[in-house]
Amino acid sequence: MKASILVSAALALVLGGCARTGEIDASGGITAVRSACPVVGVPAGTGDVTLFTSANARDAGAIDVVANMTNVRSTCADVGDDIVTTVTFQVDARRTATDGARDVTLPYFITVVRGGSNVVAKRIGRVNVHFDAGQPRGSVAGQATTTVSRAAATLPQDVRDKLTRRRKAGDEDAAVDPLTQPEVRAAVLRSSFEALVGFQLTDDQLRYNATR
Known part of the structure; x- marks a missing residue:
């Protein structure tokens, strides 16, 4: 069984260029090319969830189900006006009581984060x-998709020029990293995005993951 949700946000990241990452250009500099696709990951503390047999119990003897999010992968369609990223993952779960078949529904989230901290879109x-009778383990595949607008977050041309301008030895600013300029750093940060997926945990579940 596969679950799927869609997140749409007017976001993207573009720093065009034809050079390949790590390529040495004619001036002797090294060219770095940033992908328009968002970085995909799992936020700390949200990659697993523990369910207990009692709402107030937190000891090992009261554990009902433990689930982990694994094999998080992404494919990105970086063409046209929209950048579509599909995130796939697997949920592996283990239950304590194995008598009878059972189904357990687990909520998860997909978010688009801008600049490392600003959540601009989120869906649940x-x-x-499913656990077969007598079986302690079950697994299921999940999928989530983010659609971002390329034009909304394209770096301004003047910033692109500052980042990609060739510098030669002897130039006044040859050894100066353009990212040390506040306006350049801010523009790049605004253009940096992540697609993050994890279990949608309650406050109690978050505290348990942080303190166990």
């Missing part, structure tokens, strides 16, 4: 883990 999805 759910995956259903």
Whole structure:
């Protein structure tokens, strides 16, 4: 069974150029090319969830189900006006009581984060883990998609020029990293995005993950 949700946001990251990452240009400098696709990951503390047999119990003997999010991968369609990133993952779960078949529904989220901290879009999805009778383990595949607008977050041309301008030895600013300029650094930060996926945890579940 596969669960799927869609996040749409008018966001993208573009720093064009034809050179390949690590390529040495004619001036002796090294060219770095940033992808328009968002960085994909799992926020700390949200990659696993523990369910207990009692709402107030937190000891090992009261653990009902433990689930982990694994094999998080992404594919990115970096063409046209929209950049579509599909994030796939697997949920592996283990239960304590194995008598009878059982289905457990677990909520998860997909977010688009701008500049490392600003959540600009979020949606909640759910995956259903099935346990066969007598079996302690179950797994399910999940999928989430983000659609971002390329034009909305393209770096201004003047910033692109500052980042890609060839510098030669002897130039006054040859050894100066353009990212040390506040306006350049701010523009790049505004153009940096992440697609983050994880379990949608309650406050109690977050505290448990942080303190166990």
